[in-house]
Amino acid sequence: MSEKWNIADLPDQTGRTVLITGPTLGGLGHHTALELARRGARVVLAGRTPAKVEETVAAIRAEVPEAALEALHLDLASLASVRSAATAARQIGPIDVLVNNAGVMGTSYSRTADGLELQMATNHFGPFLLTGLLLPQLVASEDGRVVTVSSMFHNLAGKPPLGDPREQHGRYSKWRVYGQSKLANLYFTSELDRRLRDKDLPVRALAAHPGFAGTHLAANGQYGRSSGGIASILDAGVRAVSQSAAEGAWPTLWAASGDLAGNTFVGPSGFQQMSGAPRRVGRSKLGQDETAARALWEISEETVDLRYP
Ligand SMILES: NC(=O)c1ccc[n+]([C@@H]2O[C@H](COP(=O)([O-])OP(=O)(O)OC[C@H]3O[C@@H](n4cnc5c(N)ncnc54)[C@H](OP(=O)(O)O)[C@@H]3O)[C@@H](O)[C@H]2O)c1
Incomplete structure (x- = not known):
């Protein structure tokens, strides 16, 4: 296969079970689920709004009538919800791929019921706990993968998010914190992969x-919705200048299915990695800081009250 990946390279997925977070219609999770279902995967759609999950189920079924789809209720901004979702997910059996896709961007300062800042809670701590709780099922698949959706915005982090996650020191910068949450996705990936290899576990x-993909991320972050008045205008504006959500899902699809080593980072090959067919990409210097990755891991285990093996 050439260095760049194309949707035609997505192999048959029959027999594989994939759990995808954040599958709302028109977003990356929806398109990731659609293509995997088209290739025969059993897909579990884990979303926080049951009606939205059902909407995506109906849309995928309209294109792939034989799709094997299941719904799971999951609010990543609540550690209790993540624990209940993981308990409910036990009936799924072995999981071949967990796609940590759901996320929020650029939200105003707010704290979850667990006392965590909303972006770090949704984009990092929730997925950290979910992955840890689902790890036995990923191991049971005998060739599991965890794919976490990060962003070029990890470059905006400035510094690693290593302070007390329940304290806010200084002015809150919503873009910097978003960047830190996406940097956390890279730290999580590298440290998780290192630990899995260390323990000789069959998961990558x-x-x-x-x-830059035309989803509802920007409007959701700024207005808490993607339709109605100014939210519709921003949503349409983003779609006009970005690659499609379907194309935006390609890097995730490659990472979920390709012959790629653990800790690979995949992103678009075009100008400034904004669009185009996926290829392997690098991380910022900060994104390669293994010491910071280990420190965040310790903080995360303590914060979500879970010890990985
Ligand atoms: N679009 C881009 O250009 C871009 C660029 C870089 C990175 N990303 C990353 O791509 C991922 C997917 O985003 P998207 O662009 O597809 O945006 P999106 O259309 O807004 O989809 C985000 C998904 O996350 C879900 N979500 C938000 N908060 C949640 C919570 N507390 N619990 C469970 N699910 C929650 C949303 O559910 P609701 O619909 O219920 O809100 C939605 O399904 C994110 O991690 C984002 O950081 C996107």
Whole structure:
């Protein structure tokens, strides 16, 4: 296969079970689920709004009538919800791929019921706990993968998010914190993959980023919705200048299915990695800081009250 990946390279997925977070219609999770279902995977759609998950189920079934789809209720901004979702997910059996896709971007300062800042809670701590709780099922698949969707915005982090996650020191910068949450996705991937290899467990961790894709992320972050008034205008504006959500899902799809080593990071090959067919990409210097990755791991285990093997 050439260095760049194309949707035609997505192999048959029959027999594989994939759990995808954040599958709302029109987003990257929806398109990731659609293509995997088209290739025969059993897909578990884990979302926080049951009606939205059902909407995506109906849309995928309209294109792939034989799709094997299941719904799971999951609010990543609540550690209790993540624990209940993981308990409910036990009936799924072995999981071949967990796609940590769901996320929020650029939200105003707010704290979850667990006392965590919303972006770090949703984009990092929730997925950290979910992955840890699902690890036995990923191991049971005998060739598991964890794909975490990061962003080029990891470059905006400035410094690693290593302070007390329940304290806010200084002014809150929503873009910097978003960047830190996406940097956390890369630290999570590298440290998880290192630990899995260390323990000789049959699971790989990889990261992907979509470049700039026409989803509801910007409108959701700024207005808490993607339709109605100014939110519709921003949503349409983003779609006009970005690659499609379908193309934005390609890096995730490659990371979920390709012959790629653990800790590979995949993103678009075009100008500034904004669009184009996926290829292997690098991380910022900060993104390669293994000491920071280990420190965040310790903080995360303590914060979510879970010890990985
Ligand atoms: N689009 C881009 O250009 C871009 C660029 C770089 C990285 N990314 C990353 O791509 C991923 C997917 O985003 P997207 O662009 O597809 O945006 P999106 O259309 O807004 O989809 C985000 C998904 O995350 C879900 N979500 C948000 N908060 C959640 C929570 N507390 N619990 C469970 N699910 C939650 C949303 O559910 P609701 O619909 O219920 O809100 C939605 O399904 C994110 O991790 C984002 O950081 C996107």
